[in-house]
Amino acid sequence: MRLVGYLRVSSTGQLDGYGFDVQRADIERWAKANGHKIVEWFTDAVTGKYDAPDRPGLTEALQMVRRPAQAEGIVVGKLDRLARALTVQEAILALVWREGASVFTAEDGEVQQDDPDDPMRTAIRQVQGVFAELDRKTVVKRLRDGRRAKAATGRKAVGEYAYGFAGQGQGRERDAAPEPTEQAAVYRIMELRESGASFRVIASTLDAEGHKPRRAAAWSAMSVRNIVQRQEPRPR
Numbered sequence: 001m002r003l004v005g006y007l008r009v010s011s012t013g014q015l016d017g018y019g020f021d022v023q024r025a026d027i028e029r030w031a032k033a034n035g036h037k038i039v040e041w042f043t044d045a046v047t048g049k050y051d052a053p054d055r056p057g058l059t060e061a062l063q064m065v066r067r068p069a070q071a072e073g074i075v076v077g078k079l080d081r082l083a084r085a086l087t088v089q090e091a092i093l094a095l096v097w098r099e100g101a102s103v104f105t106a107e108d109g110e111v112q113q114d115d116p117d118d119p120m121r122t123a124i125r126q127v128q129g130v131f132a133e134l135d136r137k138t139v140v141k142r143l144r145d146g147r148r149a150k151a152a153t154g155r156k157a158v159g160e161y162a163y164g165f166a167g168q169g170q171g172r173e174r175d176a177a178p179e180p181t182e183q184a185a186v187y188r189i190m191e192l193r194e195s196g197a198s199f200r201v202i203a204s205t206l207d208a209e210g211h212k213p214r215r216a217a218a219w220s221a222m223s224v225r226n227i228v229q230r231q232e233p234r235p236r
Contacts, residue, residue, distance in 0.1 A: 001036050001037070001072045001073055001102070002036075002037050002039045002070070002071050002072050003031065003036050003037065003038055003039065003071060003072065003073050003074065003075045003104065004038070004039065004040050004041075004042060004061045004064050004065060004071045004073070004074050004075070005024065005027050005028075005031075005038045005040070005041045005042070005074075005075055005076075006041075006042050006043075006044075006057065006058060006061045006074050006075070006076050006081065006082070007020050007023045007024060007027075007041065007042070007043045007044075007057075007076075007077070007081065008023075008043070008044045008045075008055070008057070008058075008076075008081045008082075009023075009043075009044075009045050010045070018077065018078070018081075020043060022077070023076070023077035023081065023106075024041070026077045026106040026107070027075055027076070027077055027106045029106070030075070030104075030106035030109075031075065031106075034109075036075070036104075038075070039064075039070065039071055040061075040064060040070075040071065042057035042058065042060050042061045043057045044056065044057035044058055058082075058092070061074055062074075062092075062095060062096070062099075065096055065099055065101035066099050066101075068100070068101070071101070072101055072102060073096070073101045073102035073103060073104060074096060074101070074102075074103050074104070075103075075104040075105065075106065076103075076104075076105055076106070077105065077106045077107065078105055078106070078107045079105050079107070079108070079111065081105075082103075093111065097113050162230060163182055163185075163186065163213075163214055163223075163227055164178065164179060164182045164183050164185075164186040164227070165177060165178060165179055165182070166179040166182075181212075182214070184211070185206060185211040185212070186227060186231065188205075188206065188209070188211060189202055189206070189224055189227055189228060189231075190228070190231055192205060193228055198221075199221035199222075199224045199225045199228070200221040202219075202221075202224045203218070203219035203220055203221050203223070203224050204219075206219045206224070207219050
């Protein structure tokens, strides 16, 4: 059969470790062993909770199976690559089957359509979907709990580090650490401010001396002011 290969990973970092390369290798191995031809590949890097319209790769794959001359079905590495939310999984399967096409997984072969004489078939597939959805929610909760625990210790849990600092370490141990180049700029800002220079004058001086802001092409009075305010002790 002519099949479309579909690959999906999480945009949050591929939490389950089943990345594009591994999925593709599994599919190619399965297709070769079973005499199928992969005519096109589509990929999405999204979270499993999104519906099909939010996944351009899946949308294109579905469009191909609507034209039997192009593809007769879709193959994924595992069923949860279609979706890790049960309702989305079942909706995608229904769309493919309605077009007279087939769905395969490299893990278990063809996903059989519902049969009123064999309700257990549907139940087993849906149980797999339930556990995939539970797994996603468990991972999300574990990450959220980790961020809360990290924040409770006074370390930075999420978001961007202030100018003068960069992330250091891995996982829960990751935290802000001084960034030498930016720290030099911060020191110069405070030195000029203590001498009575205005924010605008400091910005011009930094540009002239080659100190770089993090994103902008040049320093502004507002960016200098924000750094000064972070450095000055807050009144109690």
